[in-house]
Amino acid sequence: EIVADMPTPFPKTEFQSFFTKVAALKPDAVFTFYSGGGAIKFMKDYAAAGLQGKIPLWGTFLTEGTAKGAGAAAEGIKSTLHYSTELDNPVNVKFKADFKKATGDDADVFAIQGFDAGSLLIQGLDGVNGDTGARMELHNAMQSAKIDSPRGMFTFSKANHPIQNIYLREVQGGLNKVIGVAAEALEDPAIGCKA
Secondary structure: OOOOOOOOOOOOOOOHHHHHHHHHHOOOOEEEOOOHHHHHHHHHHHHHOOOOOOOOEEEOOOOOOOHHHHHHHHOOOEEEEOOOOOOOOHHHHHHHHHHHHHHOOOOOHHHHHHHHHHHHHHHHHHHOOOOOOOHHHHHHHHHOOOEEEOOEEEEEOOOOOEEEEEEEEEEEOOEEEEEEEEEEEEOOOOOOOOO
8 A cells, every 4th residue: 555655856856854754654665766866865865864774665776776876775775677787697697797898887777778779679680681671570570579688588568568577676785686586577568558
């Protein structure tokens, strides 16, 4: 049961009044969606408000690329996402090493999404022998693609959304450790989409 919905003004990142309300409500957990600098500030302010360890903080993207920046404030936060650098599969292990060598940076969800987009384009163009004018055939080739991704193998639904695993992650030692699969081969029904 959702006991309160508290949209925070963006990009304003002053959270204290919201955390006062959270403390008074004493919910079973708080779920938020922040990314980047806003996520780091949210996690640090949550801990500074005395809520860390008392009311679990959950999210998606919240700790992606931000866990180390948030430091101790990120520890124990659970999130769901279609990727974690800690996935133990051969494609991910190779991708992380290759990405680090090529860029000097650590891979993250944004890097693998670029990798996956490139893989999709290659399969689509291979399917039409490079003929970008064959639009319907190109679409069909991309629609039937199977992407061997660092996130795990995935395909596409009729609505062109990835059919993919969603991982349950927990920040441990500054890393988003995979502690389970929240949803296997999740397919967005795209109820709101019109064909």
